[in-house]
Amino acid sequence: MSHCKVISIVNQKGGVGKTTTALNLGVALVHENKKVLLIDADPQGNLTTCLGYYNEDKVYNSLATLMACSICNSDLGIDETILHHDEGVDFIPSHLDLSAIEFTLVDTKDREYKMADSISSFKDNYDYIIIDCSPSLGMLTINALACSDKVIVPVQGEFLAARGVGQLLNNISRIHQNINPNLKVGGILLTLIDKRTNLSKDVKKALEENYGNIAKVYETEIPKAINTAKSTSTGKSIFTYDKNSPVATAYKNFAKEVIADERTRNKNEIARFR
8 A cells, every 4th residue: 555645735716826736735745855757737837837837748657647547547657757856856747637537527527526537557656646726626626636635725825815724615415425534624724824913813812713614724835925925936846046045944844744644644544443
């Protein structure tokens, strides 16, 4: 049985830091001596761009290629698909061809599991696979959730951004019940926090009061900083661009929190079966 944990970064609202979280959590886990594969599951290819691939014509194989092979029951070798970033993470890129795959999935048998089929042969090589999902609950995001062990929900630290969390958690619950019984909510991550105000404290309190019985709210909060946006425009994580920044420290702490949660969950599962 594979020890690999698959994590989807999901929010139906855009601009909440999903891609930034996928990239920097992945690199932070590498710094914790974990082997990490990032998957860009958004046809817009934002994660691919953040990793330094600005010209999609130079991306010869992508998640779209991989899923097309799964749909057609053909094979594509691991070396033909996975790219390697200077900061130690591997990744599967994306581009607009993925939109056509989402359309094709509608009439495909076992359509919810094509991404799971596509990545199954990779899992033995990694400790974590992190999937950056598109800001919608279409077939691609459903495929990502169908092959995930848990979901991390980034939420911007303001009330309007937090309003859709309940509906998202309900949708995740439906997928848990009907498609993937192993799927769990890892937690809610507050992002783009303005430390000059107390608004994030109020938002965190509201999230805990409304959804604390369903999902934890992570202790770590990701602050807002201009260097975060600058780092993603240079094809680097915040750790390379500004390693001493509060954002780098926050993502380092967040990776430790994710690992600690996994250890706690594993201990609880072992205790339950004794």
